[in-house]
Amino acid sequence: MIAQRTILTDEMVAKIEALAPRYPNRRALTLPALHIVNAELRHVPLQAVAEIAAVLGLAPAEVQDTLTFYEFFHQEKPHGTVRAFVCRSVSCALRGGDHLLEHLCHTNGIPPYGTTVDGSLTIEPAECLGACDFAPCILANDDLLKNMTPEAAEAELKKPRARAT
Amino acid sequence: MQPFKPVLLEAVGVPDGYTLASYKSRGGYAPLEKVLAEKQPVDVVEMVKSSGLRGRGGAGFSTGLKWTFLPKDHPGPIYLCINADESEPGTFNNRILMEDDPHQVIEGIILSAYATRASTAYIYLRYEYPRSWHRLQAAIDEAYAAGYLGKNIRGSAFSLDIYLHRGAAAYICGEETGLIESLEGKRAWPRIKPPFPAIEGLFRKPTVVNNIETMACVAQIARRGIEWFKSIGVPADPANPRDPGSYGPKLYCLSGHVEKPGCYEAPLGITARELIDRFGGGVWKGRKAKAVIPGGISMGLMTESELDTPLDFAGPGKVGCLGLGTAAVVVIDDQTSIVDFLHNSCRFFAHESCGQCTPCREGTSWSLRMLERIKAGKGRLRDLDILLEIGNTMGMMPGSTICGLADGAAWPIKNAIKKFRGEFEDYIKRTNPSGWMVTDPVPALQIVGAH
Numbered sequence: 001m002i003a004q005r006t007i008l009t010d011e012m013v014a015k016i017e018a019l020a021p022r023y024p025n026r027r028a029l030t031l032p033a034l035h036i037v038n039a040e041l042r043h044v045p046l047q048a049v050a051e052i053a054a055v056l057g058l059a060p061a062e063v064q065d066t067l068t069f070y071e072f073f074h075q076e077k078p079h080g081t082v083r084a085f086v087c088r089s090v091s092c093a094l095r096g097g098d099h100l101l102e103h104l105c106h107t108n109g110i111p112p113y114g115t116t117v118d119g120s121l122t123i124e125p126a127e128c129l130g131a132c133d134f135a136p137c138i139l140a141n142d143d144l145l146k147n148m149t150p151e152a153a154e155a156e157l158k159k160p161r162a163r164a165t
Numbered sequence: 166m167q168p169f170k171p172v173l174l175e176a177v178g179v180p181d182g183y184t185l186a187s188y189k190s191r192g193g194y195a196p197l198e199k200v201l202a203e204k205q206p207v208d209v210v211e212m213v214k215s216s217g218l219r220g221r222g223g224a225g226f227s228t229g230l231k232w233t234f235l236p237k238d239h240p241g242p243i244y245l246c247i248n249a250d251e252s253e254p255g256t257f258n259n260r261i262l263m264e265d266d267p268h269q270v271i272e273g274i275i276l277s278a279y280a281t282r283a284s285t286a287y288i289y290l291r292y293e294y295p296r297s298w299h300r301l302q303a304a305i306d307e308a309y310a311a312g313y314l315g316k317n318i319r320g321s322a323f324s325l326d327i328y329l330h331r332g333a334a335a336y337i338c339g340e341e342t343g344l345i346e347s348l349e350g351k352r353a354w355p356r357i358k359p360p361f362p363a364i365e366g367l368f369r370k371p372t373v374v375n376n377i378e379t380m381a382c383v384a385q386i387a388r389r390g391i392e393w394f395k396s397i398g399v400p401a402d403p404a405n406p407r408d409p410g411s412y413g414p415k416l417y418c419l420s421g422h423v424e425k426p427g428c429y430e431a432p433l434g435i436t437a438r439e440l441i442d443r444f445g446g447g448v449w450k451g452r453k454a455k456a457v458i459p460g461g462i463s464m465g466l467m468t469e470s471e472l473d474t475p476l477d478f479a480g481p482g483k484v485g486c487l488g489l490g491t492a493a494v495v496v497i498d499d500q501t502s503i504v505d506f507l508h509n510s511c512r513f514f515a516h517e518s519c520g521q522c523t524p525c526r527e528g529t530s531w532s533l534r535m536l537e538r539i540k541a542g543k544g545r546l547r548d549l550d551i552l553l554e555i556g557n558t559m560g561m562m563p564g565s566t567i568c569g570l571a572d573g574a575a576w577p578i579k580n581a582i583k584k585f586r587g588e589f590e591d592y593i594k595r596t597n598p599s600g601w602m603v604t605d606p607v608p609a610l611q612i613v614g615a616h
Contacts, residue, residue: 090458126293130256130294139293165295
């Protein structure tokens with residue numbers, strides 16, 4: 001039985017299908033499909049998981065298993081329109097990364113992984129962002145914020161940004 | 166040290182250096198055309214093998230030799246996976262190559278695919294590199310339009326497609342079989358080897374997994390020759406028949422407490438001290454280094470007195486580190502607590518352990534909880550022995566885990582406690598004056614009743 005799709009749009013399915021010729025089986029489309037849905041909805045609710053599974057011919061549990069492994073895709077509710085990953089790994093930590101994270105959570109009134117009430121900002125600790133030459137750094141949507149001080153980061157994260165690709 | 170002109174980083178700072186036109190003006194793609202017209206795949210394997218190129222991703226295995234493990238006369242498909250899941254803390258050289266000179270990487274991939282007879286290459290790119298994603302995709306599009314990718318490349322019988330595949334922020338996807346599982350759409354649990362990927366890899370077909378910097382090296386070897394490559398670096402140690410030498414240029418990522426952090430290209434074998442002083446402008450604020458990570462956090466620590474160790478494939482191991490790793494050199498100054506460093510390291514590995522093998526899943530989280538307790542002023546001297554016991558028993562080397570993540574988690578613990586034990590003991594005695602000597606088991610946390 002193919003469940004009625006209520007979350008995945010025809011456009012999302014078309015994007016997923018466009019990638020199908022790249023792989024010899026459809027299970028390999030799992031991560032690309034999750035990214036396609038997440039880019040649009042800023043989360044991947046359980047219903048979307050079931051619908052991705054139906055599109056790919058997999059059991060929903062198989063897709064859910066992969067999704068939960070990464071701790072990257074929110075399921076309960078969308079992350080903020082700006083999703084800020086604040087690096088806490090060694091090179092950033094040596095230059096104030098932990099302090100930066102604490103400051104941003106405090107001034108925005110949210111815990112790590114939390115989203116502001118207006119839905120404009122989610123702050124998440126991240127492991128090494130691979131920009132240690134600009135430590136401490138933040139990845140806000142597609143923008144790398146370099147050599148951040150708490151004050152500069154606070155101002156940067158108030159700015160509107162293009163959505164993550 | 167002789168002055169050294171960057172080769173792999175040639176495009177850095179060149180306006181529009183990431184475009185096809187710029188790459189071709191620097192001599193790019195001409196070697197590929199020559200190879201396709203004049204050489205057989207086996208010749209390319211031989212070229213890379215005799216250049217002495219060792220994989221730049223961390224393990225340092227001979228690239229050409231890895232290619233020869235593929236089955237002969239296999240009907241195909243054979244897959245080439247490019248590991249761009251650069252996640253080792255301190256490491257960012259792949260990012261710079263992909264952003265500033267993506268065509269150098271792509272030419273290396275085409276040459277490597279030709280050598281391994283792969284007609285599909287996947288670049289597994291970490292999510293955190295959106296700029297690399299766009300630069301690489303634009304470069305791939307340019308390469309297709311110019312006939313360097315797709316069917317019958319530049320009129321030859323060779324065809325190749327390159328696809329970008331994005332990860333989702335998991336360190337373990339940089340382990341080659343974890344990468345393969347992730348690409349297949351599953352959780353990135355590393356596989357038990359053998360079978361090695363060369364026999365049974367992606368989609369159960371013969372597969373080679375190579376790093377981005379390795380690909381850039383392949384492109385440069387094709388352009389400049391074996392002799393050029395072998396003229397750089399550290400020759401094999403004649404006294405050690407198992408040392409294949411450390412040839413070629415290397416991208417060192419310098420970060421932490423230095424004046425000028427950055428990615429610097431130098432011949433393999435530069436010492437950490439030279440790197441810090443000549444390229445990094447010295448330890449920041451006029452301070453001294455307390456410790457230096459030689460090649461990404463999982464390689465452990467060198468002390469100040471060990472900084473003259475050459476950073477080649479054999480060097481860091483001689484001072485008790487795990488190896489050269491990704492050549493990510495992170496400087497920790499003398500004002501930093503080594504307890505804080507180890508806490509940071511343990512937190513990273515506890516977060517990134519994939520959970521498949523119990524010794525790693527439990528060992529990494531146990532060591533983090535102990536470091537948290539020590540930092541909270543409830544440490545005991547006995548904890549240091551327990552930490553060492555964890556460090557000595559988790560990993561591929563003691564034979565208790567499937568992949569090397571746990572060895573990487575163990576090394577900073579073992580190095581930090583062995584080389585800085587006095588500082589740990591002082592910290593524990595100072596912060597826990599009434600309990601540092603207790604040896605009783607630590608009681609489990611009180612469970613707060615929910616009803």
